Amino acid sequence: MTQMICSPTKYIQGHGEILKLGDYCLKLGAKRAYAIIDPFIYSMYKVDILHSFEINNIPLMLREFKGECSRTQVDEMALELSLKDVEVVLGIGGGKTLDTAKAVSYMSELPVVIVPTVASTDAPCSALSVLYTDAGDFDCYLPLKRNPDMVIADLDIIAKAPARLLVAGMGDALSTFFEARACRQSGAITHAGGTSTIAAFSLARACLDTLLAEGESALQDVKQGITSSAVEHIVEANIYLSGVGFESGGLAAAHAIHNGLTLNEGCRNVLHGEKVAFATIVQLFLERASDEEIAQVIDFCKRIGLPVTLKELGIPDIDKLMVVAEASCSRIAR
Numbered sequence: 001m002t003q004m005i006c007s008p009t010k011y012i013q014g015h016g017e018i019l020k021l022g023d024y025c026l027k028l029g030a031k032r033a034y035a036i037i038d039p040f041i042y043s044m045y046k047v048d049i050l051h052s053f054e055i056n057n058i059p060l061m062l063r064e065f066k067g068e069c070s071r072t073q074v075d076e077m078a079l080e081l082s083l084k085d086v087e088v089v090l091g092i093g094g095g096k097t098l099d100t101a102k103a104v105s106y107m108s109e110l111p112v113v114i115v116p117t118v119a120s121t122d123a124p125c126s127a128l129s130v131l132y133t134d135a136g137d138f139d140c141y142l143p144l145k146r147n148p149d150m151v152i153a154d155l156d157i158i159a160k161a162p163a164r165l166l167v168a169g170m171g172d173a174l175s176t177f178f179e180a181r182a183c184r185q186s187g188a189i190t191h192a193g194g195t196s197t198i199a200a201f202s203l204a205r206a207c208l209d210t211l212l213a214e215g216e217s218a219l220q221d222v223k224q225g226i227t228s229s230a231v232e233h234i235v236e237a238n239i240y241l242s243g244v245g246f247e248s249g250g251l252a253a254a255h256a257i258h259n260g261l262t263l264n265e266g267c268r269n270v271l272h273g274e275k276v277a278f279a280t281i282v283q284l285f286l287e288r289a290s291d292e293e294i295a296q297v298i299d300f301c302k303r304i305g306l307p308v309t310l311k312e313l314g315i316p317d318i319d320k321l322m323v324v325a326e327a328s329c330s331r332i333a334r
Contacts, residue, residue, distance in 0.1 A: 001187065004194030005248040008114070008125045008148045011240050013232070017154040018045055021090065021115065022052035022060075024150055028111055030088035033060045034081050036101045038093025041117050045157070049092070061086070068132045069096040069103070070139065078107035088113060088149075094165075095121040095272065099129040103142055111149040117157045119235045120165040121172050121272055124151045125243030128191055138262045143191065147247075151239070158235055159227040164271070164305075166222055166231075169238035170215050171277030171306045173207050174297065175254040176245040178280055180204035182287065183250025190250040200248035207241035210234065212296070216303050253283040253328075260328030264321075266314035270307070277306040278313055 012024070025033050033053060042064050053060040061084060067073055081089070081104060089108065091101025092115040105112035106129070116124045123130070127144040158166075181204075182188075184196045192200075210233050218234035221227070246255075257279035261267045267275060281301070284294050301308050310318065 002194040003197045004192040005197045005200045006147050006192045007244045008151045010150045013153040015156050017152050018048055019052050022056035022058055025088050026056045032086050033088050034086040035090040036063050036065050038097045039064050041093050065097040068134055069099045070132055070134045074103040077104045081108050094118050095123045098124050103129040106144045113150045114148040115152045118161040118165040119158050119169040119238040122242035122246055124239050126247045138259045155227055163222050167304050168271040168273030170211055171273030173238045173242035175276050175280040176242045177204040177208035179252040179254050180249025182252035188250050190248055192248040196249050203241050204245035204249040207237045207245050210237040219304050254279040257282055257328045260324040263327050264324050274307055277301050
């Protein structure tokens with residue numbers, strides 16, 4: 001069986017990286033750039049971003065991300081971009097902004113630079129965009145031709161984001177090892193296109209170990225405005241270790257159950273990683289994992305504030321769970 005691992009060409013993490021975006025695009029040989037940017041980041045960092053391109057003589061077109069990461073929005077932006085003489089696409093913001101940028105770059109056959117401003121999901125590093133309907137329901141996974149050319153994480157920006165977003169990123173990352181383990185045991189084909197490698201499985205294991213060892217400390221530091229080594233390690237775990245780990249290690253029941261949960265109205269305000277964390281616990285029960293392992297995961301979730309009950313997910317009525325269960329099973333079957 002063919003084994004395969006993939007990752008972004010470069011992963012860059014440091015302080016003040018938002019000021020260097022023009023430099024990085026210049027190194028890609030880009031002379032004109034198109035950036036899809038989260039509205040809040042646009043309002044806070046527009047001047048810094050524009051300056052980094054101006055000093056490198058690279059014209060930059062900024063487009064605020066609004067709405068959903070949907071086919072409608074992707075098609076609209078790809079059409080707009082086709083009318084411009086652009087050589088690189090940037091995505092600056094959260095998960096859906098980044099997935100939109102990746103999908104637009106795919107449609108336009110251009111390199112893409114991904115700049116996550118929160119560490120709330122493992123989406124930035126993958127050759128995958130998750131598309132939703134305009135109403136916010138899960139639509140489909142869009143496989144891309146390649147991983148991002150660059151992923152640039154500015155710790156100064158990420159550490160200022162609400163602590164809940166870092167916690168949600170840990171919830172998303174929490175599933176990485178357990179889903180990779182399930183795929184490794186079953187010989188499943190991953191999103192990378194082959195079975196899991198030693199390297200991918202090791203990254204998934206390192207992701208879990210980092211969360212359990214430093215997750216709670218990182219959360220407390222972020223709440224106090226401290227960018228500690230624990231915060232740096234958790235950012236790397238949430239974005240890079242989990243990103244490469246899930247894509248080349250494989251997805252299993254946890255993300256399938258998450259996709260089913262998006263159909264329940266009670267989960268509308270629950271973040272992706274919060275749903276994935278709960279779904280990871282469900283997967284462990286489905287696997288009949290050891291009591292010790294299940295207890296460890298539940299305890300970790302409780303300590304950092306991730307949901308462990310249906311009530312905490314906003315689903316008090318179990319009668320509405322059949323729709324979620326049927327949708328989850330259909331996606332596991334795929």
